[in-house]
Amino acid sequence: MSTQFQEVSEKITEGVILAVKRLIEKTKKEDGELVISKNGKIVRVKARDLK
Numbered sequence: 001m002s003t004q005f006q007e008v009s010e011k012i013t014e015g016v017i018l019a020v021k022r023l024i025e026k027t028k029k030e031d032g033e034l035v036i037s038k039n040g041k042i043v044r045v046k047a048r049d050l051k
Contacts, residue, residue: 024050 027034027047034045 024034024047028050030047032047034047034050036043036045
């Protein structure tokens with residue numbers, strides 16, 4: 001893998017992680033739920049129950 005590709009890949013991954021953290025925090029403030037896949041099943045989870 002080229003160094004340039006690896007750097008771009010790392011930046012994208014960091015951006016996705018940041019976006020998910022912001023989504024969780026926003027949903028916690030609204031006392032909302034998130035829909036996730038857990039062990040291949042679709043599950044609704046209260047955002048406040050996530051770490």
